[in-house]
Amino acid sequence: MEFNRRNFLSKLSSLAGTFTAGAILTPALASNLEKAFEKIAHLPAEASITDETFWYQIKMAYTVSATHLNLNNGGVSPAPKVVQDVVERYNQISNEMPSHYMWRLVDNGKKIVREKLAQLAGCSPESIAINRNSSEALETVIFGLRLKAGDEVILTKQDYPNMINAWKQRAHRDGIVLKWLDFQFPIDDKQEIIRTFKNAFTPKTKIVHLTHMINWCGQLMPAKEIIAEAHSRGIEVVLDAAHTFGQFDFKIPDLDCDYLGTSLHKWLCAPFGTGMLYVKKEKIKNLYPLFAAPDPEEDDIRKFEHLGTRSSAIEQAIAQAVDFHLMIGAERKQKRLYYLKNYWVERVKDLPRIKFFTPMSENLSGAICLCSIEGFKAKELARHLDNKYRIHTVGIEWENLHGIRVTPNVYTVTDDLDRLVLAIKEIITELEQKG
Ligand SMILES: Cc1ncc(COP(=O)(O)O)c(C=O)c1O
Incomplete structure (x- = not known):
């Protein structure tokens, strides 16, 4: 998104319009940020990345410790103040009368949250389910896929523990076969990674579980190429995008994965306990929901959201996090x-x-x-x-x-x-x- 003054002001006022001005950046901060954006507006993304004055203003939009330096944003990221404030405000409103304010009013924004996420992901809102984190999104897929004893799943020893455990539980319960790849990172030649996956495929391979960015070391995996190789053999791909959605400027359909899970409290800086599941429209019907829906075979993405009562305040503030992300610009x-x-x-x-x-x-x-x-x-x-x-x-x-x-x-x-x-x-x- 290119910066221009009108765009910036409308972005800020759309944030302000959600509730009162007190819920957003202070006027002084907003004005400083605007000036900082004006300075870099004419520059290509490449040039603005070294402008510390600008990034200092971004820092001021957060409430992070000024003495204890946090360099573990890979675990979980703080939200900017505008996001924190909206959570609190929605929470207060909800507490006036939860079943009325939370379920009937605050929840009304869910359609927009889904649309904003879909726009960011470059896909239809009908492929986006909102949930609590990558673990929930990916376990929905891992436990929802129709696999039978003997079917093979390819994964790596460097995948995330929750996902490894979920696959092991499925193997234990259903007799599916797990085939482990073991990489020595760093790998500078992406062909080496693609080759390793290709060599592991057999006629029994049904699924590739692929971590888009390895959380332990930050190696980005050539997802698009691996997915294309898998698809050419009729194999589906579950993409763990916990560390790429919000960090990298990409559109999900360009990768062509069948299923994707991510945490929004990592790189999007949305409230803690927010995540997203993407399922290709034509794959929704056959994927069982983790929390039962009235019709497990319906092809409505909302069937993956039967979680029961949760905080609508947290869910709704995803919208502010998306706005903040777009204000900086994904690229x-x-x-x-x-x-x-x-x-x-x-x-x-x-x-x-x-x-x-x-x-x-x-x-x-x-x-x-x-x-x-x-x-x-x-x-x-x-x-x-x-x-x-x-x-x-x-x-x-x-x-x-x-x-x-x-x-x-x-x-x-x-x-x-x-x-x-x-x-x-x-x-x-x-x-x-x-x-
Ligand atoms: C690659 C990867 N997948 C999944 C997860 C799980 O994320 P969450 O704890 O938000 O469910 C993480 C968390 O760090 C991760 O790094």
Whole structure:
């Protein structure tokens, strides 16, 4: 989305129009943000990604700690204040008389939330179900697919534990066969990944479970190509897009996956406990819902939303998160996140003892990066960074991946990353001195 002043003001006023001005950015903040946008408006996304004044204004739209540096946005991301405020306001309104205000009034916005998500995803709203997270979205698919004993599912040892456990439970219950791929990341040649999947396909393969971006190390998998190979053999693909929807500027139909699950509280910065399931329209009928619907074989995407009572306030505020995301611009955000990863990596990559598990090229990586420092166990290093430097990362010890995972977000500025660079340099110098 290109910036122009009218567009910006209407975006802000559409946010304001949801409730009162008190629920949105303060006038001073809105004015600063507007000025910052005006400065970068004429620039291509590439040029604006290095404008720290602009990104500092984005940071001010969040309520993050100014002393404890959060570099674990891969786990879960904070929401901008505008999103937090709307959750609170809807919640207060709901509490006036929940069955009336929450179910009859607040819930009325659900159609628009679905439409906004569909627009972002580039698909029909009739393919979008709103739920609580990637786990729920993907487990709906994993437990809803019609598979029988002997059918093969291909997945990797580097997939997400909840999804691995769900597939193992299905294998235990129904006798389906799990075929595990095991990758040594980083992999710079995407053909190697595609080949590994192709070589695993057999006539019994019915499903590929594919993690679009490996959460442990940030390796982006060539989803489009793997999906095309699978489809040419009649195999369906379940895409775990927990780390790509909202981080990367793509449209779901371009990938052509059959099923996709994502968490909106990660890269979209929507409220905690928001997620999305995408099912290709023609696949809805045959996929059983996880929470029973009146007709399990109906082809209405809403059959996946029979969850019972949940907070409509949280669900509705997804709309503000989408607006905030569009205000920054999906392409600008993707490029900034890639820039931030490279910013700190460039400054430490030639130091002794440091090793990376993340590919560095723009078509294979984004914000997430995993590195180890010889002389420190992963979790110890994460603890040390937290205790001594007040820098929050996460220690990863999973299969063949060991290190600290560093994940900035749009509210991270380069000054923050300079803090990380200094800390890493000091840690390595101390280790070298000890010998
Ligand atoms: C690749 C991947 N899939 C699924 C999930 C599950 O996400 P949630 O906890 O929001 O359900 C995560 C969470 O980090 C993840 O990284």
